[in-house]
Amino acid sequence: MKNTRRLLFRTAAVLLLVAIAACMMVVGRGHTVYIDNKTLEYEGASYPAPYRATVYVKGERLSTLAARERGMSTVIGQRFSMTLELIEEKGQDPKTVEISLKLPYSMDGVILNIPGYLAGLPQEAWMSEFVSTPSEAEMQEEAPGAEEDILAGAEF
């Protein structure tokens, strides 16, 4: 009886930890979102970039993008919200657009194309994966070979 109860408690503890770990994996997934204010060509049609787009994330101004410029933001979790203040043509009044979208779990870097999104195109037109290229230094890094590399003391 005592053993069964102990086993039950242990199983429950393990399951609880697994559940918390699973939750953390979902809520803690980080993404880098690249916001493109670039003209999009899709199925033969052209969707021009607005003259200026000011991006606000969590109420703070992230960047002001001229046509053909890219902004960047990081987000934890799968939901990304931003507010865009758009000026379509030079001299026009700005209009505000609220955008909230779900980011795919598998993508580390996500490129969002503003004109494509605003035109109501399907997701594959305005969302794509950003594949970063490692820098020269990163590509040349070698495994630690010398003893001093491995046994060197760390800062404490």
Add this chain to the structure above:
Amino acid sequence: MKKENKLLSFLRDNTVPIMFVVICAVCIPISGFSASYLMNEIVTRMGRNIFLILALLIPIMSGMGLNFGMTLGAMAGEIALIFVSDWQIWGIPGVVLAMILSIPISVLLGAFCGKILNMAKGREMITSYIISFFMNGIYQLIVLYMMGSIIPIKHFSVKLPRGYGIRNTVSLLNMRQCLDNLLAVRVAGVKIPVLTFLIIALLCLFIVWFRKTKLGQDMRAVGQDMNVARDAGINVERTRIISIVMSTVLAGFGMVIYLQNMGNIATYSSHSQIGMFCIAALLVGGASVDKASIGNVFLGVILFHTMFIVAPKAGAQITGDSMIGEYFRVFVSYAVITLALIMYETKKRKRKSLVAQQLQQEQEEASGT
């Protein structure tokens, strides 16, 4: 006369902390650091290190001395953080996930270490020290050759360009100081990482509570006398293994807290001297091989790290070469462990000879009557 004796015994019992107070008192004015800078540094280092050092208290309680095998927990924490970095889990969820992932690895390593230490009773410290070297080899085999080839690692920022193995430095930029910054407050220009201190306070409360539990009492009994504990029906071997497993798991958590504060993992060296420095800090606080308290941990961290901060600058001021200070602080770390071990052994021998003298006196008295 009595007062003199008391003073002498106080000085004898607190030689190491007093020595450090003197070193710090001399070095602080020479270093020329401002009070707010010093306070900031000390508070940051307290948040970074105290959890790790608290992990040493449980094995001391069960009579297993200073657990040099805490390095095993540190390795578990690092492996967990490598996975979390590869999966791109950021912020507090990343820290929590790393802690959870480190548990099974720490339990396995701790159980292994505990079993071996049971075979080497009375020589736990040197055995755990050598185990940590042995495990370092296994760790490097796994991290350098198995990760990326057998164990899936995808992210280019974690994996070496050759296709397997982990980079020398893994960035934790996306979780850097996330625990320390959440709920942080500034008091007179000093940043207090409230959440980290809350976690430390919880662990302190846990240790205080744990001492009063059945298992905690068993550990203390085992620590005082294994034979008596065994006669009292305590499963000595199991109790000792549990204490090492608990210490290893806590060391794993501590390493995650430590590395989130640093903001990167030096994959092949972060863990290598962590045991040594934690033990040195605990001893500086006035602990000994068989007795340590939470107070010793706090005092040790403050004194040891004050010395760590001011020694290089003081060395540079005195000799014109900052490396002297660097050497000095490393030398002092090792020296303090040596001194504490010598003092422990001397006290033990003195106690033994005192008992022998008493016994002889009693025998002489008995034969005289």
